[in-house]
Amino acid sequence: MADDNRVPRRYCAVRYPKRRGFAAGVSAERARLLRQSANKWLNGTTLRYWFFDKPKRWTAADAQKNVVREAFGKWKALGIGLEFTEVDKRAEADIRIAFEQGDGSWSYIGTDVRTRRADPRTMNFGWSLTGDPVEGMNTAMHEIGHTLGFPHEHQNPFAGIVWNESAVYAALGGRPNHWSRATTYRNILERIAPDSVQGSRWDPDSVMHYPFEAGLIEKPARYRAGLTPAGGLSARDRAWALAFYPAIGEATTRRLEPFQSVALAFAPGQQADFRFDPARTREYEFRTFGASDTVMALDEMRAAGTRRIAEDDDTGVERNARIKARLRAGRSYLLRVRLHYAQASGRTAVMVW
Numbered sequence: 001m002a003d004d005n006r007v008p009r010r011y012c013a014v015r016y017p018k019r020r021g022f023a024a025g026v027s028a029e030r031a032r033l034l035r036q037s038a039n040k041w042l043n044g045t046t047l048r049y050w051f052f053d054k055p056k057r058w059t060a061a062d063a064q065k066n067v068v069r070e071a072f073g074k075w076k077a078l079g080i081g082l083e084f085t086e087v088d089k090r091a092e093a094d095i096r097i098a099f100e101q102g103d104g105s106w107s108y109i110g111t112d113v114r115t116r117r118a119d120p121r122t123m124n125f126g127w128s129l130t131g132d133p134v135e136g137m138n139t140a141m142h143e144i145g146h147t148l149g150f151p152h153e154h155q156n157p158f159a160g161i162v163w164n165e166s167a168v169y170a171a172l173g174g175r176p177n178h179w180s181r182a183t184t185y186r187n188i189l190e191r192i193a194p195d196s197v198q199g200s201r202w203d204p205d206s207v208m209h210y211p212f213e214a215g216l217i218e219k220p221a222r223y224r225a226g227l228t229p230a231g232g233l234s235a236r237d238r239a240w241a242l243a244f245y246p247a248i249g250e251a252t253t254r255r256l257e258p259f260q261s262v263a264l265a266f267a268p269g270q271q272a273d274f275r276f277d278p279a280r281t282r283e284y285e286f287r288t289f290g291a292s293d294t295v296m297a298l299d300e301m302r303a304a305g306t307r308r309i310a311e312d313d314d315t316g317v318e319r320n321a322r323i324k325a326r327l328r329a330g331r332s333y334l335l336r337v338r339l340h341y342a343q344a345s346g347r348t349a350v351m352v353w
């Protein structure tokens, strides 16, 4: 073997839309809690994904798509409450996946995929996912992890990594990534705010952690010779996926009746799910009450899965979430309420009339 037997790593560079600021009146504690669960989807949401069929440079053979399909299946197999469905119409898709070779692998983070932009892709795979099948699957699971709202684990401020910064800039500036210093900083060296990571411990085996070659990490000393995550979903990846997206079923879904307010006594980040079977066809209004920040959505239950009818987000603003919709007797609906912040616990309620 030659001395220089390093395989140049290709890395994922996440994309961010403009950061959202909070109004002057929003307290530090409220902003902290909002950031912690920001970008996570409402649990129970059906995320529809679609592969580009044109232009040619964004398309790929089925073998590539199958890796991505299988990776969605692995996340779902954890038993999470999110659903993934492949659709064949672009207009129906939340997640739009391309395979532009040489453009890097990346995704937006969580609900940021819904931000409108000139570039319609929300996820790209910039190298073959089948050349090294294990690496390919890890890449697909990593990008899907971003789409579910998980950031880079090596940027966890609790990691305490001391980088050899000039070596990192040099390594990423060269083949095959050719990153600018800004991209390297944003995706490796910059530490994520402590309130936007999961928990307070570093998990070097997370699927959201990059592998690093020797010479890039100075401390902890045991990683000077390089760091390679175990591959696949770590125990903590599984735990956090299930914490944000626990299984939803009959047992966890309460009934909602018109004019009966239901107190929501749960912690920030938690979600309540209600089933509503309207007795009459008419317009209904759903609302939350109290000094709280919630994201609320109304889904219709259908044989082929749920279909979102409306969604309202009152996080960081002085009003309450509210949905008005004409609902039909004989159909069933699901109301989902995710609490992001409450001034006083148990002082939030939801009602339909």
Ligand SMILES: [Zn+2]
Binding pocket: 012, 013, 014, 142, 143, 146, 152
């Ligand atoms: Zn990434």
